Amino acid sequence: MSDGAELRQAVAADATAIRELTRAAYAKWVPLIGREPKPMTADYVEAVRHNRFDLLYVDGKLAALIETIKQADHLLVENVAVSPAFQGRGLGRRLMAHAEALAAASDFAEIRLYTNKLFAENLRLYGRLGYRVDREEVLAVGVVVHMSKPI
Numbered sequence: 001m002s003d004g005a006e007l008r009q010a011v012a013a014d015a016t017a018i019r020e021l022t023r024a025a026y027a028k029w030v031p032l033i034g035r036e037p038k039p040m041t042a043d044y045v046e047a048v049r050h051n052r053f054d055l056l057y058v059d060g061k062l063a064a065l066i067e068t069i070k071q072a073d074h075l076l077v078e079n080v081a082v083s084p085a086f087q088g089r090g091l092g093r094r095l096m097a098h099a100e101a102l103a104a105a106s107d108f109a110e111i112r113l114y115t116n117k118l119f120a121e122n123l124r125l126y127g128r129l130g131y132r133v134d135r136e137e138v139l140a141v142g143v144v145v146h147m148s149k150p151i
Contacts (some may be wrong), residue, residue, distance in 0.1 A: 005057065005058045007055070008054070014053065014055060015044040016049075018048065018065060019044045022081045025081035025082055026040045037126065044061075052069070058082065058091075063086040064077065064086060068102060071112075074110040074112050074148070075102060075103035075108050076111075076113065078129060100149070104107075109151055110149065110151060111148065112146065112147065115144070116145070117142065117144070118142065132148060134140070
């Protein structure tokens with residue numbers, strides 16, 4: 001990557017930094033939904049053991065991350081988090097393109113994700129990136145929007 005950005009795959013020692021960045025990135029949603037979103041409460045020590053995390057550093061600082069999980073027939077984007085100090089710079093788009101490349105390299109025909117229906121800016125971004133809404137799932141904590149994109 002150019003422009004002072006470096007992407008690397010996370011290791012177990014990164015779990016604390018992943019948790020801190022994710023909590024900071026999702027904090028803005030707490031007043032909107034009245035609780036901490038799922039990524040804020042995840043066990044990242046465990047998640048790093050089982051899922052792939054790619055960390056994006058800008059000028060040596062952890063700026064963003066993406067968590068992906070290989071499923072039987074698709075790649076699932078479990079989490080995309082951009083540090084508040086780095087939001088609005090296209091890092092989320094860059095990480096989504098990276099995940100799509102990972103899906104293609106694994107011969108998946110589809111990539112999937114989900115987000116809270118109240119996270120309107122996320123829904124707009126994913127729509128602009130070519131993701132379509134597959135379904136909405138009503139849960140006790142809110143409505144989850146499931147989206148996908150052919151690769």
